[in-house]
Amino acid sequence: MASQQGHLEIARLLLEAGAAIGQADEEGVTPLLAACHNGHLEVAKLLSSYGASRAATPFGTPEEAANRKGHADLAAWLVASRGWTPxxxxxxxxxxxxxxxxxxxxxxxxxxxxxxxxxxxxxxxxxxxxxxxxAPWSPASHSLFPAAARERAALLVLSLYEIHERHHLDSAGNTNGIAARDFVACVLRFAVTRETE
Structure with a gap:
């Protein structure tokens, strides 16, 4: 109903709460199809950002519904965003x-x-x-990396700290004038990637 009536904030709240993005009604109408049929561009954008399927329904595709109802701006956006990920x-x-x-x-x-x-x-x-x-990993971007990469960064920090302790670096944590925290950050920016396995 939120998609059909164009209630953007209600749709957003439902999606944030885990509403089934592709759940069709008893006639086979999906939320995205309902939004496109009624010309609700912002709701269609929101649904698409959650990965709503653009596959054909018993009433055609969302793009066909927008075209059939004369919602040219919505139809154009659906074409332009065909290859987008959420x-x-x-x-x-x-x-x-x-x-x-x-x-x-x-x-x-x-x-x-x-x-x-x-x-x-x-x-x-x-x-x-x-x-x-x-950007390469840094303490400032750490929270934007996937769990596996964040875990790898934490493990490497602990490992480098142990190396630091074993080699009894000076009281400032320097090795040849390089602070340990700078060394750790420098190493991690090359050792931690978003695709860490």
């Missing part, structure tokens, strides 16, 4: 949702255009964390 939907993502997608392993390089390509010149709250996540 992370590429910058206009619909909050910074918190972008961060959640990044932490769960969303790729910066999949889709056409990729989320990183869209964020490169993009404004809005979701573009900044995507750009930060594309």
């Amino acid at each position: 992370l590429a939907h910058l206009e619909s993502l909050t910074a918190a949702r972008a961060t959640s997608l990044l932490r769960s392993g969303a790729s910066l390089h999949e889709g056409e255009p990729t989320p990183l390509q869209r964020a490169a010149g993009g404004e809005g709250e979701a573009a900044a964390p995507i750009r930060r996540a594309a």
Whole structure:
């Protein structure tokens, strides 16, 4: 009903609470099809950012529904966004949702255009964390990496700390004038990647 009536904030709250994005009603109408049939562009964008299927239903595809009902702007957006992954939907993502997608392993390089390509010149709250996540690992970007990469970083920090303790570095933690924390950050930026296995 939220999709059919164009209630964007209600749809957002339902999706944040885990509503089934592809659940069709008894006639086979999905939320995305309902939004497209009624010309609710912002709701369609939101549903798409959660990965709503654009596959055909008994009433055709969402794109066909938008065209059939004369919603040219919505139909054009559906065509333009065909290759987007959920992370590429910058206009619909909050910074918190972008961060959640990044932490769960969303790729910066999949889709056409990729989320990183869209964020490169993009404004809005979701573009900044995507750009930060594309940079090499650092303490400032640690929270934007997937769990496996964050675990690897923590393990490497502990390992490097043990090496530091064994070699009895000076009281400032220096080795040849390099502070231990700078050494750790320098090593980790090359050792920790988003795709860490």
